[in-house]
Amino acid sequence: MPTPIQQPSQLFTAIATTLRNTAALNLNVGNHDDFTAPGEQAWVLIDFDRNASGVRAADGRIAHVMTVSLQVVPALAATAFAACDLIAVLKNLITDNRWSLPGDQCDLPMNIDGLPSLLIRTEQPYKTWTLSFNQTLYLGPTLLDDPLGIPKFARTWEVSNIDDPDQYTTLEA
Known part of the structure; x- marks a missing residue:
């Protein structure tokens, strides 16, 4: 049985663990503070963009609609479309994924959307793709x-x- 979710940061940890443990992806996973420059492996940078209100769960837990973004920075030797291709793979992984969190506390991802983006580090722009989605967590005690x-x-x-x-x-x- 999965461990109950106590705080939103557990979603970050669960997503990062899943991405790191998916051997076929061969990724560096972290947040924007972890990234310094592209390397031999692609990077996936996880960020929370929003924590909105949602409808309470049937058991009374408070809903937190998390807007999550996964920004993909391709490896140095990758083609121009490598980030777009990786976004497609991640989209398949994200769909129907609760990241091993309890089903009564974590809904399936919704509104999955991938867009080209830009990451700027020390005046250096990197062409990236960002995959964003909403995932509702139900936190706190039941009523x-x-x-x-x-x-x-x-x-x-x-x-x-x-x-x-x-x-x-x-x-x-």
């Missing part, structure tokens, strides 16, 4: 349990205030 861990419920037609926890009753097994 199904009170602090004691006893599931409770209430029917709107039986209580005067659905937001009053004292009007909830214990869920029977």
